Amino acid sequence: MTLKERVGTGLGEILRSDVREIEEAIKRAGLWRQKARTIKRAAELIARMGGEGYLLTEDLQRLRDFLLSIEGIGYKTADVFLSVVRKAPYFAVDTHAMRIAIRWGLISRRSYEEASKALLGFFGGDKAEEAHRLLIALGRRYCRPRNPRCGECPVNAYCPSSGRIQRSSSTSRR
Numbered sequence: 001m002t003l004k005e006r007v008g009t010g011l012g013e014i015l016r017s018d019v020r021e022i023e024e025a026i027k028r029a030g031l032w033r034q035k036a037r038t039i040k041r042a043a044e045l046i047a048r049m050g051g052e053g054y055l056l057t058e059d060l061q062r063l064r065d066f067l068l069s070i071e072g073i074g075y076k077t078a079d080v081f082l083s084v085v086r087k088a089p090y091f092a093v094d095t096h097a098m099r100i101a102i103r104w105g106l107i108s109r110r111s112y113e114e115a116s117k118a119l120l121g122f123f124g125g126d127k128a129e130e131a132h133r134l135l136i137a138l139g140r141r142y143c144r145p146r147n148p149r150c151g152e153c154p155v156n157a158y159c160p161s162s163g164r165i166q167r168s169s170s171t172s173r174r
Contacts, residue, residue: 014043038072089125096139
């Protein structure tokens with residue numbers, strides 16, 4: 001049973017629920033106890049700020065700062081919310097997007113802020129949400145951390161590191 005089915009996803013529904021109910025609803029997710037406490041805590045803080053209306057009308061940078069101030073909410077979660085719900089120009093960076101940004105030469109080191117800005121610049125704000133989902137799929141299927149499948153990758157011709165990755169992975173098999 002999902003959170004929506006068991007508890008609901010509205011602010012009032014989360015506020016009326018017990019943390020244990022939320023835990024049961026999201027048990028399939030990793031770190032479900034920690035996430036349930038974060039969901040409950042976030043709902044309480046959002047209610048204090050004015051509720052769902054606050055999330056929909058607050059200045060984007062102030063809202064991002066507020067979300068990041070909630071224990072358990074990091075850059076990726078805040079940026080997913082802002083880009084999906086507010087259609088804001090933020091690019092959520094997960095492990096797949098980070099790996100691809102490095103392999104594509106968009107960034108030289110693992111930095112969330114740099115990767116987010118580089119990917120936003122590369123894809124544009126109006127394509128960020130869709131590009132984020134596509135990078136996850138690309139990272140899971142082709143641009144894997146070990147043994148990337150460069151030869152089958154649909155964007156291999158545009159990837160500056162595909163040749164280097166192929167050589168190093170074939171060398172490591174010897």
